[in-house]
Amino acid sequence: MTETFAALAEPNRFRIVELLRSGPHAVNDIGKRLRLNQPQVSKHLRVLKRVGLVTVQPRAQERVYKLRAKPLKEFHDWLERYRQLWDARFAKLDDLVAELHKKEESNGRRKRK
């Protein structure tokens, strides 16, 4: 999981992923659109492939890279577990907890070991 994060942490790699969202692209095509030198594109794609974010399919001499659904879905599922943080219902609960903390703080000074 953290490897996926690391892969997306690199700005140019992030741009590549964003570009690939619109569909598969060949290496040279990516390089031209993002103004990147070909070797860097290949290297970045290598990393993205290693962590499973993309797959390759040869088309003659070209290599067409495509986004893979699985890791992005896993990603999405992971974030779902944090949904409570921003859900309206929880926001209220959050306030409540904050209030409880305040109380605990004000009369906790004597109780504290």
Added chain:
Amino acid sequence: MTETFAALAEPNRFRIVELLRSGPHAVNDIGKRLRLNQPQVSKHLRVLKRVGLVTVQPRAQERVYKLRAKPLKEFHDWLERYRQLWDARFAKLDDLVAELHKKEESNGRRKRK
């Protein structure tokens, strides 16, 4: 956005975030639970704070760190734009596109510039 990724790419920082999902924690508490030295915990929390993933609230001498909803929600929203990748409906469309590509390939050799 990529900064958030970078912050989460560090395994120990990821563990801290996972721990904070269960609620706010003080620095020393985090260190004990995750078996990390206090300075590293402080440093990691500094990074998490810089990218806006956490906030601090002083409680006497302790500093209680808490997850922030906003960046995680933004994150979630960003991933929503990729949902088509793993949605069933799109899976079919994907197959269709693949087939079209195959056709284009078979009779495209002469058409290609």
Added chain:
DNA sequence: CGTTCATATGCCTTGACAGGAATATGCCCC
């Protein structure tokens, strides 16, 4: 088969960052 095109790999330098140990800051309590 040799040339050309698309892509991959190797080498090098440089900068960023994590961990460890020591130390500084800040707050509480007597």
Added chain:
DNA sequence: GGGGCATATTCCTGTCAAGGCATATGAACG
């Protein structure tokens, strides 16, 4: 106000990764 905690910061060192350039691999096509 001085000692004791909880936390932050500093310095140091080693590691790792990105970019630039040169070069290697590999396929198509005359």
